[in-house]
Amino acid sequence: MSDAALPDAADAAQRLRITEIFHSLQGEADAIGWRTVFVRLTGCPLRCVWCDTTYSFHGGEWRDIDAILAEVASYGARHVCVTGGEPLSQKRCLILLERLCDAGYEVSLETSGALDVSQVDARVRKVLDLKAPDSGESARNLWSNLEHLQAADQVKFVLASRADYDWARDVVASHDLAARCMPMFSPVQGTLAPRELADWIVADRLPVRFQMQLHKLLWNDSPGH
Numbered sequence: 001m002s003d004a005a006l007p008d009a010a011d012a013a014q015r016l017r018i019t020e021i022f023h024s025l026q027g028e029a030d031a032i033g034w035r036t037v038f039v040r041l042t043g044c045p046l047r048c049v050w051c052d053t054t055y056s057f058h059g060g061e062w063r064d065i066d067a068i069l070a071e072v073a074s075y076g077a078r079h080v081c082v083t084g085g086e087p088l089s090q091k092r093c094l095i096l097l098e099r100l101c102d103a104g105y106e107v108s109l110e111t112s113g114a115l116d117v118s119q120v121d122a123r124v125r126k127v128l129d130l131k132a133p134d135s136g137e138s139a140r141n142l143w144s145n146l147e148h149l150q151a152a153d154q155v156k157f158v159l160a161s162r163a164d165y166d167w168a169r170d171v172v173a174s175h176d177l178a179a180r181c182m183p184m185f186s187p188v189q190g191t192l193a194p195r196e197l198a199d200w201i202v203a204d205r206l207p208v209r210f211q212m213q214l215h216k217l218l219w220n221d222s223p224g225h
């Protein structure tokens, strides 16, 4: 390798493929309602049938991590959410997370639960989206990820049916999730009536948090929100 090639290699090591960076309100999880900068990484190896971010599967733009940090800083928000797609499908996501934490942000990571989270910076709040059967991707759940949960982390179940609900209820019980982190149940919009899910949770006295996605109520899930 020539000397001239070295700077290019170093630059490439600090780049990520980005679908969008935008400023909005956090629409879910425990930081719901906080003004937040979202960094959406391109790419996902899963294909959940109800996925609402299919536009992040392809395309995007290579961005230097320094440039990403500069754009994040320009919004003056305390919260940053790294999302996708599946952000961990790009290994350098781990560097971005560490740099954001070093810069003093409250950082959350939205991840599918299918890729290893063991190397994620301990300062990051992980939001692990375990896949219920109706997603078509439940075989991808990487159960060893549950060993890396911390008290501030959240496990999210997006549910499309009573069968999904029964599955999620059993997972919460068998892994004692309520004692280890915050389990959250959400309905798939337009598929499972929110009221029905809420009634099941109350009837079963489940130790889980019900949530509806704020950005869908406010902005009907349009990109950039």
Ligand code: SF4
Pocket: 044, 045, 046, 047, 048, 050, 051, 052, 053, 054, 084, 085, 086, 112
């Ligand atoms: S893991 Fe997330 S981004 Fe990937 S297909 Fe499923 S819902 Fe969509």
